[in-house]
Amino acid sequence: MSNVILKTENISKTYGKHRVLNNVSITLESGKIYGLIGVNGAGKTTLMRQIIGLSVPDSGEIELFGKRGKEISSERKRLGCLIEAPGLVTNLTAVQNLHLHRIMHGIAGKEIEQQLLEMVGLANTGKKKAKDFSLGMKQRLGIAIAMLNNPELIILDEPINGLDPIGVVEIRELIKKLCDERGITILISSHNLPELYQCATDYIIIDNGEIKQEISLEELEEKCRHYLLIETNDKEKLSVVLETQLGTKNFKVMPDGSVQLYDFTDEKERVADVLFQNGVRTTGFSLKGDTLENYFISVVGQK
Secondary structure, eight states: OOOEEEEEEEEEEEETTEEEEEEEEEEEETTOEEEEEOOTTSSHHHHHHHHHTSSOOSEEEEEETTBOGGGHHHHGGGEEEEOSSOOOOTTSBHHHHHHHHHHHTTOOOTHHHHHHHHHTTOTTOTTOBGGGSOHHHHHHHHHHHHTTTOOSEEEEESTTTTOOHHHHHHHHHHHHHHHHHHOOEEEEEESOHHHHTTTOSEEEEEETTEEEEEEEHHHHHHHTOOEEEEEESOHHHHHHHHHHTSOOOOEEEOTTSOEEEOSOTTOHHHHHHHHHHTTOOEEEEEEEOOOHHHHHHHHHTOO
């Protein structure tokens, strides 16, 4: 049985003369956290609105839980979403907000209200009204509302935008908890790659309405991994010295004969001394590896 729960195939959207999405194709698998990365105006929110049915693509097709076309409408009941801002009634408490949304959506079982408040850490807010909540508390309540229908896929649009450091940590831990403990697939948009790096398992990079790259956490770490690039005319001798004198096998010999050493990146002088003392002549010796921000910039092609 396929674990693909969402596919978009070449969907496009134009507002006036501005093409907001251009042949966007993505695939989401169950039980993962996907970070949708892009600068403001890249098309993140528009793509999410297409998926949840708030807007219709001009062309292309969306497949949700294996269904397409008119059948998608019923499958959207298996989604939860928080787009742009939580739909809270500010003069109501957390419990009252959850109760109102549960009744509006025709969801049975009042006990779910307290369960969700406990899950998002708002069970003890009592009579405190939503207007007096911090931004992080409002976001957590918004996520609780999105969870009312026990969704299999949750879509969150910039949930950490504007939060203080404590609020960011709270939302990050809640997102990981939903995926790890409940097996919920999460699509979360942000322009903050370093922050998403701490919770996402996969990344989708979008720019100017086009998907630039889909990459897993492991692939991203490999691309941003720091290493000492050592160039020499005697790669065999270099390999022996690294193993016998520095006691490491954590290196890779590249097709061009250079060696990428992943240990001792903070001890360049020590490595250089050991190579010199053991007669390894180097033609190049430098520290390589991108930061997350630089890698993102290189993918989208911006200065």
